[in-house]
Amino acid sequence: GAGVSQSPSNKVTEKGKDVELRCDPISGHTALYWYRQRLGQGLEFLIYFQGNSAPDKSGLPSDRFSAERTGESVSTLTIQRTQQEDSAVYLCASSLDYPQGDKNIQYFGAGTRLSVL
């Protein structure tokens, strides 16, 4: 596709339910990132994929959060037993990676707005 695609664009869920957010990166981008953007806050790094492996998952806030990537393409971020504090916009970004390109030039999706009631 032309850009990073995220789905759904909006998700409303009840506290305690599990949710799954999807990210389709730009074709050929080996690096993929998930960020969280709470209202009035900056971008909070969650996890970084290099291919299908995650060398840096230090930003995942708790064991309720997990992410996977398959085929060096699609990634899913899963939040189990959602809490109200999980309400945020979840952004996905992709980039080329060394040595093919510069991973610091990240291309962002439009985000998934998650509301936990």
Added chain:
Amino acid sequence: AQRVTQPEKLLSVFKGAPVELKCNYSYSGSPELFWYVQYSRQRLQLLLRHISRESIKGFTADLNKGETSFHLKKPFAQEEDSAMYYCALSGISGYSTLTFGKGTMLLVSP
């Protein structure tokens, strides 16, 4: 640990006025610094990076290692500059990822 500080949540100026969005960083080494921008209803995107040393949309930013700053400047603000601006830092490690500041909302009034 690497850290990016943007002290202003909101900066409001009139059209034609100079703009300076402040960014300070903490990193033990030689980082690479970036400014990303998010216009209303658009995606977050790269505006400029310090190694390019170029002006984008009239904006410039100089890395000051002595003051550990990377302030974004424009001599004459335009209404279309209104957006959320994020300063970001990357370390030198191959696994290093971008660390973003909390962002500054720039509002340019007519």
